[in-house]
Amino acid sequence: MTAVYGADVPTPEQLVYWDGDFSKAPEVVYGDGDAVNLVCVLAWNTVVGDDPEQGFFKAVKIMNATHSGIITDEFALKRVISEILEANPRSMATQLPRLLPLLLFLPFFHIAASTSPSGLHPVVLLPDTTCSQLEARLTDAYVPPTPQCSAHHKDAGGRWFRLWKNTTELDDPAVAPCVADQLRLVFDHVAGDYRNVPGVETRVLHFGSTHGFLADEPANRNRCMGRLVEALEEVGYRDGETLFGAPYDFRQSPAALGQPCRAFLRYRQRLRALVENASRANGDRPVVLVSHSEGGYFALEFLNRSPLPWRRMHIKHFVMASTGAGGFVKFMEVVASCVSDVSPLARVRRSVPSKFTPLPSPTVFDRDAPLVVTRDKNYTAHDMPAFLAAAGLPEFEVTLYETRELPMAMNFRAPVVPTTCINGIGVPTAEKLVYWDGNFGEAPETVYGDGDGLVNSASILALDTVIGDDPMQQYYKSIKIAGMYHAGVISDGVALERLISEILRESFVQDHSKKHPFPPHSS
Structure with missing residues (x-):
């Protein structure tokens, strides 16, 4: 049996x-x-x-x-x-x-290359956070935190090695603290920017290829665009020819204009070159940019910081999957828990700026809607600095949130290229966190509302206003799939059919209502 x-x-x-x-x-x-x-x-x-x-x-x-x-x-x-x-x-x-x-019930994407539209438009994929693989090498300037860590990679001799995701080492209690020390970031107060620990150099693996983020484990492979890549290959796409990957250092995040952010500057330069080369290699056809979850923040900010004539020349379509316009409530629990969590990976999470990126935005969540409830005080999205301080973050980190990350959330805007947003909805999603005794180190009681299991419906629906109603945005389409969870948008058969059809879309005729019914989902 x-x-x-x-x-x-x-x-x-x-x-x-x-x-x-x-x-x-x-x-x-x-x-x-x-x-x-x-x-x-x-x-x-x-x-x-x-x-x-x-x-x-x-x-x-x-x-x-x-x-x-x-x-x-x-x-x-x-x-x-x-x-x-x-x-x-x-x-x-x-x-x-x-x-x-x-x-026969299997979703088919078997449109053979011979029956594919002549001349596929190149596709560039941006995955979710932690999907990108990172390599590191150590220089003489690196000071290990313990003698045991001194022995770790002692024979590396300046060679590159896999830093993330190295499951074998992360699962070893003796080695995990050493990996975490090399993975964490520090804030350079002189440069006003985040950087690696002194003596640690890092690079994203296989930039330009989808191999840079395809995970080996089936569950992670689904979350990291594995099934989407397979579906694209079924319709004729080939890695390095018509299909490209743009993995990023998920520890970093775009910073507000005027704030130093060397990591995102380099990423923008590399992504721009990738888009231009992919277009040139495919008969100057413009590129379809496809992102999932946190990759959407990187893609959207890349587009908005690129000159409008360049966007119109090189971007055919932006397809943004499972990204809301204003973050999500669940991440407030993630940030609060990492302050008291003593695990090695929690230490890494505390050190990186991307821990702030998905926090609920005051542009989306109402001032009178508490997201965190305690006996003594409630916190809305407008009280985020006070919440971060109450959760135990040092004052200078709260200031970094206010100066580097909050302006980004407040400036979430239309990319002014043809855009389709695909999201799940109708899945129980954390809407309110109750820490009645004010102990943010313990798991909260959770009140659930609507969303995709991670991103709240308020954040999803705000896309229709923030992007769809922008007078500069000539084409916008919103697809909301009932009963579809966050990662299912890029892995579930029903959702993949919708996603592939949007990637292959040839023409863009705007439905001026900009409101679309929820397609049924069989699950």
Whole structure:
């Protein structure tokens, strides 16, 4: 027997009828599962797996797969079919015809190169945060924090080595603090900018190629554009020819105009050259820029800091997936928890400017809508400096947020190139964090609202106003997929079909209503 189930999907775990009125909708506390609670699914291991009379038993857990997605999602279906065929591989030839009706449910992107539109427009991908791979090398100026770390990479001899993501070293308690020390950033008060620890040099791996961010683990591969790359290859795209990647140093973030930010300046220069070369190599066809999640902030700021004539010449279409116009509430918990967290990676998170990028923006979230609730004080998006101070950030870091990051959030604006925003909606999403005793080091009680599981609906809907209503923005389209989670926009079969169709779009005729119904989603 093989049990196949999903996990890591918000699933009701507790229903709160505070006044005892069961006729009213309850407040819902979410846990793990796939619509069926994870504790019930895991019980198969004990009830069936530990039964002495049970012969063969296998449990297959598919991360981010919904309950119905097990038999509709392409990745999950492949696992189910492989388990069916594994039971009797010799009979594959007789079983395969029986499985063909099931295979028809797979989303197809098989538009062969011979039937593809003549002359594909080059595509440049910008992934989510932490997807980009980083290499490092140490110079004589590096001072390890401990004698044990001195022995780590002692034979490197100035050679480049994988710094992120090095799962083997990050999972080793003895080595993880050494990796974290080399990964963290420091703020140079003289230069007014963030930089590596002295003696550590870093570089993004495989800039220009999608190999720079395709993860090995299936769950991370979905989040890091792996299935999107496969879908693009199905319609004829080839890495390094018509398909390109623009990985970035996810520790850094664009800073407000007038603030030094050498990392983003270099990135803009490299991305501009990549776009120009990709266009030139493909008959001067303009480029389709595609971003996911935090990659959208980098793409949008790159476009807005590029001359308008250059944008109109080199950018055919900007497709921004799973990025809102004003951050999301959940990240307030991330920032608060990293202050008291003593783990090596939390130390890295505390040191980087990108920890501020997705914080809720006062341009989107109302002044009278508390996002964090305590017994003594509530905090809205307009109270973010006070919240950061209460969470334990030093005063100079709060000042860095106010001078470098907050102006960026306040200046989120239309890129003035044809733009399509694709987002999930209708998924339980953290809307309010309750730290009743004011202890930000503990996990809060969470009140859920609407969104994609990470980005709030308020931030998603604000795109229609901030971008769609800008008089300079000639073409804008918003696609909201009901029931679609944050990473599913670039990995779920239904969402990928919509995404690929937008990337391949040839003409742009503006629907002046700029309002679009939610397409149905089967999960």
